[in-house]
Amino acid sequence: MTARQERRYGGEARQRGGPPPWQRWVDRETDRRIPWVSTLLVIALVQIGSGFAGRQQADPYVPLDAFARLLLFGGAALLLLRHRFPSTVAFGTSVAALVYLGAGYPYGPVFIPVAMGCFAAVVAGRRRPAWGAVAMLWVGHALIAHWLYRWLPPGGDGPESWGRELLVAAWVAAVVAAAELLRVRREQWARERLERQAAEQRRADEERLRIARELHDVLAHSISVINVQAGVGLALLDSDPEQARTALTTIKAASKEALGEVRQVLDTLRAPGDAPRSPAPGLDRLPELVEQAAATGLSVALETTGVRKDLPPGAGLAAFRIVQEALTNVVRHSGSRTARVTLAYAPRRLGLRIDDDGPATGDEAGGSGNGLAGMRERAAALGGTIAAGPRPDGGFRVDATLPFSAPPKEHP
Structure with missing residues (x-):
């Protein structure tokens, strides 16, 4: 403090x-x-x-x-x-x-x-x-x-x-x-x-936990994209220079975005109580996640059920980070090149489901191992639930339910 x-x-x-x-x-x-x-x-x-x-x-x-x-x-x-x-x-x-x-x-x-x-x-x-x-x-x-x-x-x-x-x-x-x-x-x-x-100590601890969670989610996703693209660039540097150039371009874009989000998080430490310079990410930025995943060779299918609604900022940020972390885990740990993200809107809650067909690669992908714990903390902070684990038919599934803290406004 x-x-x-x-x-x-x-x-x-x-x-x-x-x-x-x-x-x-x-x-x-x-x-x-x-x-x-x-x-x-x-x-x-x-x-x-x-x-x-x-x-x-x-x-x-x-x-x-x-x-x-x-x-x-x-x-x-x-x-x-x-x-x-x-x-x-x-x-x-x-x-x-x-x-x-x-x-x-x-x-x-x-x-x-x-x-x-x-x-x-x-x-x-x-x-x-x-x-x-x-x-x-x-x-x-x-x-x-x-x-x-x-x-x-x-x-x-x-x-x-x-x-x-x-x-x-x-x-x-x-x-x-x-x-x-x-x-x-x-x-x-x-x-x-x-x-x-x-x-006051609890508030300070909660703020430190929030910042640590934000930094983990931002860096884990971006560095995973950078890691995959760096491997592609090295492999194709001699045989396909144009594709290697594309991989380097993706690395530059991902690192720039990561630096911007890290700067936004750190600004809250330098000026406590001041409004952030840019709004917190929400589900409106899911297309960016899809593009970043596509740059790593992962094809992501988006599906929406129910009437789409504007989420409160806290719920929108939690939903975005959960999807981001789930896709990051697919890039890191799954041999599948496809993933499905389903958004299920209900009057007072949002359902999230992220599936991949696997199998797990078993490779050492780095990371702190706190991704699933961070997703559970985000859901619990909103009074929601989250379940993550292997599917009976293979692959992996993340299933989350996030309640709304206030009645949202429907899109026309």
Whole structure:
């Protein structure tokens, strides 16, 4: 796949789905692993917000001192490591918050580092440590508020209301639920990204297979004609110079046509997405195949049954290549000098039959041996079938059925 295709497919993928812009920013933040900016913002928010909360809750809580500031700073600073050590940070922020609350300092944004630490742990897949950290925070808070308050500062205070415990529990549940939702969404985005990559790889593989099949069909047919005519020219060079000249003329025409078709196939590689310079060959070019076969000494009889129709480009190209490959195999492997091509048109399908009377020559004719496989692939790509093999009475037969993908237009 070219860089141009990657940019195009990547743009289409972002338009069709994938994470939103803020999530891509989160992913980049995660890749850096040291989230300085967000951590500094949280430190500033916790310090300023806790100072404001301390002034609002002067009684009965302990005023903020250096130890309180250190706890707030340490709990927030742990967030620098939340991508590398998510479990440790989740428990560390919870412990810092518990010590802060146990020391009798006022409520405030002390819970923000806990939320971010547990959030990062869940997103990173450390669900149990994250749940354990928030559970420890809630249980510790309940013990401090309803039992340990007797021995902890400030002195003379009473138990907290259970309404506050419900509020803390709701806060914990909201944090965990939001983290779980983001984790699920990130897994879904990852799956979609892998599916898009797999689909792009399949498209690239299918394109390579199509080009390889086209090149095989073009070169196999043309080189077979050239090979036969070169043999004729060499044999008649001294005894019949005029016939040798005719063979050389046929070689020149076949090579020129092969070069043109190869150039057309390769143009699709140089300029993906651009329209080809000439239309793909179809059944309207069967007379050319007959002339080329005649130049090799093979007589081809064409027969048509049913009402001739215009085929869709894909079906027309497949039909042309199947006939071309079948005739190439006759030239290469058969001792027969005649072949019959029958086109059977039906409302939604085309039948192809190519017969030769044989027998097989048994000579080494060259080639990759992929001709029949290529014909089957072309037919299967259209939902059709193909059968090829020896006939009971001798010779060889290729029988194919190609369905139409759209209702064709009849000739007048």
